[in-house]
Amino acid sequence: MQSRLHAHVGTMRQLEILLAVHDKGSINEAAKSLFLTQPTVSIQMRKLSDAIGEPLYQYVNRRLVFTEVGLELVKTAVEVLDSFSRLDMTLGNLREFKSGTLRLAVVTTSKYFIPHLLGPFCEQFPDIDIQLTIGNREQTIERMKQGIDDFYVFSHPPRDIEAHSLEFLENPLVAIAHQDHPLAKQSTISLAQLCEAPFLMREKGSGTRYAIESLLKQHKLQANIKMTIESNEAIKHSVMSKLGISIISAHTLTYGGQSGLVRLPVNELPIDSHWFFMWSSSKRPTLIASAFLEHIETNGRELLQNELDKSALV
Amino acid sequence: MQSRLHAHVGTMRQLEILLAVHDKGSINEAAKSLFLTQPTVSIQMRKLSDAIGEPLYQYVNRRLVFTEVGLELVKTAVEVLDSFSRLDMTLGNLREFKSGTLRLAVVTTSKYFIPHLLGPFCEQFPDIDIQLTIGNREQTIERMKQGIDDFYVFSHPPRDIEAHSLEFLENPLVAIAHQDHPLAKQSTISLAQLCEAPFLMREKGSGTRYAIESLLKQHKLQANIKMTIESNEAIKHSVMSKLGISIISAHTLTYGGQSGLVRLPVNELPIDSHWFFMWSSSKRPTLIASAFLEHIETNGRELLQNELDKSALV
DNA sequence: TTGCAATATAGATTATTATCTATATTGAAT
DNA sequence: ATTCAATATAGATAATAATCTATATTGCAA
Numbered sequence: 001m002q003s004r005l006h007a008h009v010g011t012m013r014q015l016e017i018l019l020a021v022h023d024k025g026s027i028n029e030a031a032k033s034l035f036l037t038q039p040t041v042s043i044q045m046r047k048l049s050d051a052i053g054e055p056l057y058q059y060v061n062r063r064l065v066f067t068e069v070g071l072e073l074v075k076t077a078v079e080v081l082d083s084f085s086r087l088d089m090t091l092g093n094l095r096e097f098k099s100g101t102l103r104l105a106v107v108t109t110s111k112y113f114i115p116h117l118l119g120p121f122c123e124q125f126p127d128i129d130i131q132l133t134i135g136n137r138e139q140t141i142e143r144m145k146q147g148i149d150d151f152y153v154f155s156h157p158p159r160d161i162e163a164h165s166l167e168f169l170e171n172p173l174v175a176i177a178h179q180d181h182p183l184a185k186q187s188t189i190s191l192a193q194l195c196e197a198p199f200l201m202r203e204k205g206s207g208t209r210y211a212i213e214s215l216l217k218q219h220k221l222q223a224n225i226k227m228t229i230e231s232n233e234a235i236k237h238s239v240m241s242k243l244g245i246s247i248i249s250a251h252t253l254t255y256g257g258q259s260g261l262v263r264l265p266v267n268e269l270p271i272d273s274h275w276f277f278m279w280s281s282s283k284r285p286t287l288i289a290s291a292f293l294e295h296i297e298t299n300g301r302e303l304l305q306n307e308l309d310k311s312a313l314v
Numbered sequence: 315m316q317s318r319l320h321a322h323v324g325t326m327r328q329l330e331i332l333l334a335v336h337d338k339g340s341i342n343e344a345a346k347s348l349f350l351t352q353p354t355v356s357i358q359m360r361k362l363s364d365a366i367g368e369p370l371y372q373y374v375n376r377r378l379v380f381t382e383v384g385l386e387l388v389k390t391a392v393e394v395l396d397s398f399s400r401l402d403m404t405l406g407n408l409r410e411f412k413s414g415t416l417r418l419a420v421v422t423t424s425k426y427f428i429p430h431l432l433g434p435f436c437e438q439f440p441d442i443d444i445q446l447t448i449g450n451r452e453q454t455i456e457r458m459k460q461g462i463d464d465f466y467v468f469s470h471p472p473r474d475i476e477a478h479s480l481e482f483l484e485n486p487l488v489a490i491a492h493q494d495h496p497l498a499k500q501s502t503i504s505l506a507q508l509c510e511a512p513f514l515m516r517e518k519g520s521g522t523r524y525a526i527e528s529l530l531k532q533h534k535l536q537a538n539i540k541m542t543i544e545s546n547e548a549i550k551h552s553v554m555s556k557l558g559i560s561i562i563s564a565h566t567l568t569y570g571g572q573s574g575l576v577r578l579p580v581n582e583l584p585i586d587s588h589w590f591f592m593w594s595s596s597k598r599p600t601l602i603a604s605a606f607l608e609h610i611e612t613n614g615r616e617l618l619q620n621e622l623d624k625s626a627l628v
Numbered sequence: 629t630t631g632c633a634a635t636a637t638a639g640a641t642t643a644t645t646a647t648c649t650a651t652a653t654t655g656a657a658t
Numbered sequence: 659a660t661t662c663a664a665t666a667t668a669g670a671t672a673a674t675a676a677t678c679t680a681t682a683t684t685g686c687a688a
Contacts, residue, residue, distance in 0.1 A: 012320040038664080042666055046667090072401060080394050090386050351679085
């Protein structure tokens with residue numbers, strides 16, 4: 001016959017009450033802190049003593065003093081409660097991977113490769129939701145200031161915000177033209193020549209525009225902007241339609257159509273830039289966010305470098 | 315509001331059942347080993363799952379497989395049972411004198427014979443620790459008021475504290491002088507004569523001084539105190555150095571040097587006193603303390619009387 | 629399709645636990 | 659001697675835990 005453990009070590013409730021009495025050093029005070037009546041606590045302590053088979057406490061000059069046996073039981077009760085606390089924490093951790101959301105805010109261009117990172121991560125944690133917000137650089141900075149998301153992806157991260165930053169992938173910006181464009185016939189092109197041609201520019205606030213303007217400013221040049229367009233796809237199609245030339249992330253060329261497009265061999269290009277993952281230094285990352293970060297660090301570069309190497313315009 | 319722990323981690327019985335199911339890998343087999351019916355085990359597992367808030371197991375090809383949560387709970391249940399097993403062992407050890415401490419507070423003079431009592435006791439219970447505190451009468455009374463120790467040893471016990479008392483050994487106080495002292499030449503000496511000689515007195519608070527002063531008060535005499543000394547050993551050596559005479563416990567003469575010392579044949583001496591073991595009547599003695607008390611009552615007198623009979627100054 | 633073994637669910641019963649109100653007991657202070 | 663605070667004990671109640679019998683469900687083998 002298997003014994004009923006609690007018959008000789010007391011019930012969990014009794015152990016809880018024991019610890020309150022030990023903490024307060026008084027039956028009455030323990031009762032108050034547990035919102036019970038004094039006789040309840042007295043009786044439960046009596047029952048616990050009976051279960052153990054020894055007195056747990058006594059009175060010396062009106063002061064409650066625990067016996068040696070009582071003190072050992074207190075020690076054990078603390079151990080048992082600790083075990084359950086650790087269980088709670090462990091289960092809490094497990095639950096977080098069974099539900100919850102990973103929030104990413106990314107600048108427009110990175111929408112081409114982020115899915116390649118998310119794919120394997122979602123396979124590993126199938127119950128995790130993903131909230132992917134795509135915006136330009138200014139919008140993404142604003143969200144970061146508000147602390148809305150777990151991660152933020154930039155090619156040109158803001159310098160004025162205190163945050164953790166992981167540089168994890170190259171992001172070269174290259175010049176493109178339609179293959180019938182006059183500059184497409186030249187084997188070498190100066191940046192000045194590039195600036196004479198009608199130029200299709202990304203919108204203010206975008207990381208691509210920021211990088212182009214920085215380079216031109218550095219060379220004291222100015223683009224001959226013919227049109228401002230808010231979409232990498234639209235820029236690609238405008239160039240295919242012979243509306244002008246542009247400088248654009250090489251990643252944009254990896255995905256989707258590129259028929260009739262050529263890369264221009266400009267001396268000062270490609271603009272050397274990288275992709276950065278950023279996250280708050282003041283906000284503790286969720287377990288899910290930590291897991292995603294580890295995933296990026298472990299597998300991210302490989303996954304994406306393979307994709308870029310497939311580009312026909314390298 | 316203090317939570318009821320078992321409402322969210324299950325009862326001890328449920329944890330016992332969980333471990334049986336985990337051990338047998340089957341509801342039915344676990345039920346058999348616990349001498350319960352199968353539905354009992356099924357229901358208890360269901361209730362445990364509800365308490366935790368997650369499924370604990372599932373069936374894969376008719377085989378019972380624990381979930382991650384279930385396995386964590388099994389681990390915790392094992393930890394908890396281990397804690398209680400260790401408690402059982404500790405309590406068993408306490409009951410069988412395999413651990414624990416005997417606490418004695420004794421007045422200074424008794425330090426000469428207490429080890430002769432403790433020796434055989436420690437042989438019998440080699441795993442018991444002894445905490446021996448040596449102080450004068452006042453210090454020992456203070457500890458007794460605070461209920462710090464198991465036993466207190468006095469030659470003149472306090473009358474104002476309610477306690478159990480065991481008179482277990484004679485403690486005669488005798489007068490001593492250097493053999494060249496004038497009084498050492500007399501075959502009989504009155505107390506009054508004794509009081510004319512330079513006298514070396516123990517410090518206030520000591521039992522010896524208390525006894526001497528009581529006797530002198532009774533005869534309306536006063537000692538000619540030349541020096542107050544806080545140590546029996548120092549008094550002995552001072553008498554050997556012809557600095558004066560003194561009254562001292564005969565036990566002190568039993569141990570250590572006594573060269574050149576004689577006992578003075580004073581009419582009113584020896585002062586008839588005894589050694590007492592005292593212990594609290596309001597505090598229940600530990601098992602160890604009870605065993606020591608029995609040891610004293612059974613063997614104490616014999617052990618020590620033999621030692622005293624060896625004294626050269628009887 | 630039937631039979632069987634393993635498990636889950638429904639409903640009922642008994643025992644135990646947890647708690648309360650009322651009152652007695654104890655010990656110290658006044 | 660009386661009062662007060664702290665605790666223990668007696669008796670009662672409600673809720674919960676533990677367990678059982680009966681039956682339904684599931685999945686596999688023959």
